[in-house]
Amino acid sequence: MNITQNQSVQTARITGIWYLMLAISGILGFMVFHPQIFIAGNPEETLTNLSTLESTARFRLLFEFLIVVSQALAAVWFYRLFKTINEWAAWTLGIWGVVNSVAIMISAISMASAIGIANSSLQALDDKILLIQIFQSIITNAWGVGGLFFGLWLFPMGYIVIKSQRMPIWLGRVIFLGGIGYLLSTVINYMGIDFPYNRILILPATIGEFWMIGYLLIFGIRPVAK
Template identity: 75%
Template sequence: MGLNKELKQSIKTARITGLWYLMMAISGILGFLVFHSEIFVSGNPEQTLTNLVELKSTARIRLLLEFAIVISQALTAVWFFKLFKDNYEWEAWTLGIWGMVNALAIMISAISIASAIGVANSDISALEDKVLLIQVFQHIISNAWGIGGLFFGLWLFPMGYIVIKSKRMPVWLGRIIVLGGIGYLISTVIRYAGIDFSFNRFLTLPATIGEFWMIGYLLIFGIRPINE
């Protein structure tokens, strides 16, 4: 009876973890892949400035979605720690801490978005000054996400390791997650080394597959018994 109760609690924790992870995925897709390009035009700070003024409500939605990513990433990291700490304490700490670093990287982006909105709608009279500041904030946003790829990859290593070692989830799920972590690291290094590699964006594809598989497994099945 005690074991059954413990398993039920673990499954409940796993499903809550999955919910936070799902929220992070949804807010990330909406914020970074959908709304971001509506406001921030790469290489065109003048148009970005115009968008920040004329589409102020959309810009604030983009900012709030960044808040949602930060919060859900932090909570996902905490709940993963809670899920695995009893049997894999060191790995769970690593997973939780590196997940928090992800949240901090995205928070830098959120601060820059908020600053860009503030500057664009401020009383600064010189248009050139506004454009220059917007350009700086665009670079910070881009690089917060870009260099953040190091820890977007790193936090997948302990996650995948625990899955493989514990066998409380499909072993191939863990392997794909680890492969995704490697892909993130290589992709980030290639990008910032200035290497022209046209297939670079595909290196993070295993991470995307693994993370959505993880979300689905957590929500549908939770986690297996320890000895299964």
């Protein structure tokens, strides 16, 4: 490999590290810790959890911070990796990735506020329950609307992979399909449609993202075809 290719592989592996951190923090934060604290449709129990399990709640908040940071850094490093291949698509990928990070930042702010209110001695119990319900709704919708941009950033990612062929072409196709799935899942959810297979729509995105992480970390990126 020449110096330029070595640099590209190094950039790809750093990108993979940030993407892996995003995946790990998302799984631990949203799938492991979140259900222990935030109970959908039950602000009273959520308030109790925020008070009695404050350390767990703060761990949940810490993982939300990690999601915000790793999402933003992954977006920036993807731009750096792909800018010489297709600068317009790389900019789009970076911008949409950062917007998704901002959406999750709103969730983190609401989460921090909910923890503060739950452990405050200033508000009456009924006021606390109402505020927790509001913040819980903001958290849920920040993630829900953020799904739009998490789907959108997969489109330029998949497009660049397909067109450049510097990664497996089917990786690009699966990621592109995952973007469509995220958008459809979000729209179906907010239309209030009872679709039992809604979660299956984001399965291609999950497969594509872990495939992308593995490829970035193990292989990096292929050299330019001569």
